[in-house]
Every structure is written in structure tokens, then in C-alpha cells.
Amino acid sequence: VPELPEVETVRRGLEQTTCQQQITHVEVLLDRTIAAPADPKDFIDGLKGQTIVEWQRRGKYLLAVLKSSPDAAKSSSSITPGSTPSSTSYLGVHLRMTGQLLWVHPESALPKHTRVRIFFEGNQELRFVDQRTFGQMWWVRAGQEPATVISGLNNLGPEPFSPEFSLSYLAKKLKHSQRLIKSALLDQGLVAGIGNIYADESLFRSGIHPTTRCCDLGAEQIQRLHPAIVEVLASSIDIGGTSFSTFVSVTGVNGNYGGESWVYNRKGQPCRRCGQTIARLKLAGRSTHFCPNCQPSAR
DNA sequence: TTGCTGCCCTGAAAGC
């Protein structure tokens, strides 16, 4: 399940493989993967002839900056007088649950759940494979702001590694909220990029029970939670994505299983810190794992 | 305004 560390790992892989090469043609095998434009034909026509300049990430969204060839060959940073900024369009991607972006040769065996094929010069292909079909792609035409087309971008809170995501910001946002801290961490508007796995791991790391109401969190708990979020995400990026799931990098390398979760998907197993049995409950429609001893409930 | 539930989807796993 791709969360911020996995998406960031994919972004880095795409940077190293797809840039400065022209898109020759596009095939859409499942229409509803294309969220915008409304007609997949416009998506196909829009991408044709474009060149990827760079890949950006906001939360779990990937955004390729596209330039019309041939001026794409120039460096993206060299702004020449008279150059039109409106020549920039974007390709947005959200992997959701099972989406994979793979940099392959077009002749390689086509997986059953292939949804979109983007062909590049030099006999290369960026292939979007997505078993559960929740993943989406957007083409943002030149002159449009990505957030006006990819509406989810408007609801994103600060990046967890940005200065905006400070201890005081987190404390302020949680202070008056009645909802459960687990639910709050899954809210992309609080901080962008956390999913179910890293929410549970962050709460374990900071010793907070997942059903604690945000407004009931003590100052010292929030002082532990803030760095816990940053460290859990950062350490996962360091090992190249998650160690907990079937994540696959753009070049098909299976996610490394080197790391181990403290609580996620460990119901019934002994806590790695204290030996207490890891518990599981359903919160906000999501499975939630915690150690009843290391993460005591409030009161 | 805030917070919560259900839904979308497929295949693996569990239940009977």
C-alpha cells in the first residue's frame, strides 16, 4: 500500500528513468483510470509529443512537469526571454491502493491489470498496473493550475518534512479537535502523506493509544508524536519505501523486507518492546494495531 | 463546521 515513503521512492525512480524523453503515443486500457480530461482521447492526445522535465510529489500525489517538444530539450531552469510558461502541462498520478508505475520495454509480458501504457522514444514504456482500479491519472492542460483539475491537491495539509509542519502547528490543529488521533493522522488535510501503516507506527513510537481524542492529548504526548511522524516516514524513505507491503519500484524491484513493523499487521503477536500481545480494532473503517501496554488509553 | 460511514474494486484468505 503506497504511502508517502513509497510514493517518494517511486518519484525518485521516475526521475532517473523517464525524464528528457519524448512520449510517442499512449494507450488507455481502462477508461475510468483517467480522471481528467473527461474524454480519455484528450488525455492521449494531450500527452503525445510531450517530454517529462521532472517529477514532483505532494502527499501521495505524483506530478510530472511536461514540456512540449522540442523546447523540452532545454533545461527547465533556463528561462529564455519570450518563452511561454503556458507551454507547461502536467501528468498527475495517484497510486491509491494497488497502483504501480513500471519502466519497462514494450515487449515485456503485459500484466493482467495493466490500465495505461505511455510509450517513449527509444523503445521504452511507462506502464500503469493497478489491480483494484482505484488509481487515477490526470492530464492538466497548459495554462491550467494542477489544483483546479486534481481537486484533492486543495485538501492537502503541509508536507511532513516542511517547516510548516512544526510542533506548534500540530499542537494547534489538535488542541480543539474532538476526533480520535488515529482518524486525524489519516486526514490528509492535517499532514499530507500518512496512511494506515505509518499512522499506527507513529502512535506506537510515541506511546499514544489510537482512540485518544486529539484535544485530550497532553503537551508531552504531542512533543513525542511530532518527531515520531517525521522519523517513521524518513526512515522508511531511507530504506527505499516500505518494508511492510508488496511495494514494487519503477524498475520492478520488489520492496525490500528488511525492516519490520512494530505493530502494523501484528495482531496477536508479542510486542517487540514489552512482550504484551498486540491488539487490533477497527477505527474510521481502518484496522488499527497497538500495544495496550506501551500505548495506554487515557484516564 | 465537524466528524463519521459507506462506497468504489479485485483477489486472497477465512468460514462453512
Next chain:
DNA sequence: TGCTTTCAGGGCAGCA
């Protein structure tokens, strides 16, 4: 053995 049910979850619509 084989059929049915449950489960996984990101984001969003709809509702209290």
C-alpha cells in the same frame, strides 16, 4: 472439495 463471506484501504460523497 467447493461455494460464500470477509477483508484489505485512499479519497470522496453524503449524512447527522
